[in-house]
Each structure stands twice: as C-alpha cells, then as structure tokens.
Amino acid sequence: MRLGTAGTRSRTPAPDATTERSAISLRGVGKDFRSAAGESVALDSVDLDIDAGDFVCLLGQSGCGKSTLLNLIAGLDSPSRGSIDVGGRRVGMMFQDANLFPWLTVRGNIELALRLSGVPAREFGPRVDELLETVRLPRAASMRPHELSGGMRQRVALARTLAQDCSILLMDEPFAALDAITRDAMHDETERIWLERELTIVFVTHNVRESARLGNRVLVMAPDPGRIDSELRIGLQRPRRMEDPGVADRAAELHRRLSGRNEP
C-alpha cells in the first residue's frame, strides 16, 4: 500500500475545530484510478463531517464512488488528494459478502477478530458468547460458515466486526444479497446495536427505501466524477419500519433526486 503524494489518512486527532465533535472528517478527498483506458476520477472533491453516534447512508447508483469512499475511510485504500481523519477511532467494516473464514467455526471466526484486536485468550469464551448473544445467534458457535444461511452469516460477520470494539462501523451494501424478510430483521438488529453501542455508522446502499429506513442523514451521490450531490435529513422517529408512510415519503423524495439528475 502506497500513500498518494497529497493524500493523507490520519488516526491522530487533528487540532481542527470541526473534529471535536466529528467522528469522521474528510477534507477535499479525491481518488483517481488508473486503467488501460487512462486515468479516471472515481471520487472528486469530497468534504464531509460525520458526528459521533450518527447514522449516515451513502446512496447512489453503481459507479458513483460510494464503495471507494468507504474503502478510503476504512484505510483499505489511500486517497489521491485530501485528508481523512477518524480521530484515532477504531474502524470496523462489513461487506456485501460476509467473508467468514471457511476453515473456522463461528466461534473461531469471532475469536480471530478478538485475537487480532489484542484481547487476551482467557477472555475469548465469555466475549464470544456475549457477541453471539448481541447478534441473536446464541447456539451457532460450533457451526461452520457453509452450514449457515445468508442472514446468519451476516449476523456472524457483524459479531466479528463488533469484536474489534470499533466505534465506527462501515457497511458496504451488507444486506443487498438477503431476502426481504431477513433483510428487515437485519435492519432491526442494526438499528438496535447502533443505539446500544453508540456506534457511528456509514452505510452504503443503492436501495432508496433502505437508506430512508436506516439513516439519520442520506447523502445522495452522483457519478462522473463521483461526488456527494445532495443531502436529505430523514428526521423520523425510531424504531422505523420499511413500510412506514414517513419512510415511503422520504424514499420518494430521494428517488426524485436520483432520477431528476438525469433530466436536463
């Protein structure tokens, strides 16, 4: 991994007024990708502050840089321009695929995350039990990933991410491959765990209703070049449900913004 010449990603708190309450702070962040066709701008200039404890959804069609932005915040990739500051917070990330390690049991998967976070081995047992309780899979500890349903796998992935004791949780379309019923259940769990653990969540999705169901703020992104186009504050009470009229209203508004852009 090579840092871009101008791009920096800092884990130490910067003496900036806005970072006092921001969990995540982006200043002029851009990312270019080089391919055979030449250089393309995946992300233009993104300025963004996300408060600690906020739930932010990044909404947009594919190719607008949502995942790129998330990878930059996670530190999986480094920006070509600008700076990213997470104030030294631990960052956890979930993907569309649970990516469980197939050679380990559910317990083994979570234990590995604990081990990599420096938790002493004698604490593994109770910590794993507690995390499985949190994601409501108390009896799955000895099962293998291939024996689990898609929803259960994402629950284990969530438990494994929480094992890092992260305060920022990045989620890249984590429920896009689940059926509607399981997805609704996972929305409830995500909302509950977000409140219980006072997490800061950045949730990438292309599902308009999902973003209105989950987010406090929805950032609508646009492609060519990837950028944040507009923002909608949802302002609905929780807990919410997919079929709430308020959620439907906000979803319709988001739809207008997404499709309106394509009209002259």
Place this chain on the structure above:
Amino acid sequence: MSDIDAGRLVGKAAAPSRRIRFIRPEGQPAASLGSRILGRSWPPLLAVIITLLLWQVVYLSGWRPSYVLPDPATVLQRTGEMVASGKFWQALGTTMFRAAAGFGLALGIGTLIGLVVSFSRTLRAAIGSMITGLQTMPSIAWFPFAILLFGLSESAILFVVILGAAPSIANGIISGIDDVPKALIRTATVLGARGLSLYRYVVVPAALPAYLSGLKQGWAFAWRSLMAGELLVIIASKPSLGVQLQFHREFADTAGLMSVMIIILVLGMLIDGVLSRVSNGVRARRGMGPVS
C-alpha cells in the same frame, strides 16, 4: 424476526450429514454397516474383477507362453507366499523407510521454499517458473547425475526422491496462496491482520486445500522416483522392492515380478488414499465438497 433464523439453525443442525448419498424413505431401518461398505466399494471391486477376467482371457488365448505371462491365480498365489516370507518384509521395510525419509524431507523443503517464494516477489520472479520446470523434469533423468554425485548410495536415491516431490509440494502452496480470495484478505486487513499475522491466521489456512493437493501429487512423484531409484541404484546389502523387481526379472520369474508390482501399486494407492482422506476431510469442513 430472529425466530426465522433460529428455526433454520435447528433445521440445519438436525439435517443429515451431506456424506450420505442416497435418501432413505421415512421409517425404514438404516442400512447396516456391511451393506454400506459393500455399497461404497462395489465399483472398484468390479473393476478389479473385470481386470482379472481380461487377464485370464489373454492368458487362455495363448498369446504368450505361461512362463512369460502366468495366469492371475498363479500370480495371486505367489503374492500370498511372498507376503508370508520374512525377506519380503525386510525389503518392504527398506523401501518404506526410504519413502518416508524422502517424502518427509521433500515435505519440509518444499513447504519452506513454497512459503518463501510466495512471500517474496523477487524470489517468485527468480525461481517461480523454475519450480514448475523442475516439476515437469522426469526424475529418472536425474539419476546419472545423482550417482556421479553420491555414488550408488542411499543419498543418491533420497536426492532424486526429494527433487521429484519437493517442486509439487512447493507449487501447491504457491498456487494456494495465489488463489486466496482477495475478499478474505480485505476482511482480514480490516480486522487488523498485517504482515506475519495475516499470513499465519488467514493466508496459510486459506491455502491449505491446495497445499494438500500438492502433497498428493508430491507423493505420487516421490513414489515413482523411489522405484526408479531402487532399480538403478542397487545396494547389495539392502534388499528392497526395487531390488526384488530386478531380481525376478533376471531369473525370468514373471509371477514373482508381477507380485512385487501388485504390492507397489497397492502401497502407492494406500498412501494416496490416506492423503485423499485428509484432503477431503479438510474440504468437507469448509463446505467445498470432496474432489474425486
């Protein structure tokens, strides 16, 4: 809502193991152990019977005189007599000791080289293709060189056995590490795995199935190289399976020769069977299913 998942959990846990191939109607008693063994072993048994029958037909056709090509019954009887003799076990001991030592050393060397090469881009560029090249080199071509280097000695045999097996083992681990899904690496990186811990906890375990395939191939090469070696490098004081082959040929004792060949075939298959079992077990635990 979590009841749905919980229901599935119970259902999955109670579901029959995927190893059971046939579906048994409700209420019927489970097949007995004997019939299950029979159910699994009849195809290879049938193949053996057909081979013996064909052999018998060729024998009866009189294509070759019976002292050159004996009939199956004679050969099997000789095999039985041979297995009952002490001399055979001494020869078997020598051969199996060489196989264990050669394959064991190849295992260590191949694994080490594989790990180091997959770790270093420069080393990969330098000797990556050479390892594949060595794999295609017939091991018998090494023997003249080995005999000049080490004389007619155990070392010459071991040298060639290691050269035969180690490249396959190294290649197994290299290709296994190359094929580790990038998504798993990314996930492990987000979980905080870096450098050595990434290797130890994610890359190496993920590469294990390919490594075991490499071991199987390595064993096949080791066994072939060993038999070639025992035919070429004959150490007078050491009776071995290879020496016995040579001995029976010199005395034009085809029945004895074929008996030794049967033993060599069966031994190779047995060890391959053990490695396959380990390999399939590892795959099954990951939901990858057995490879046949």
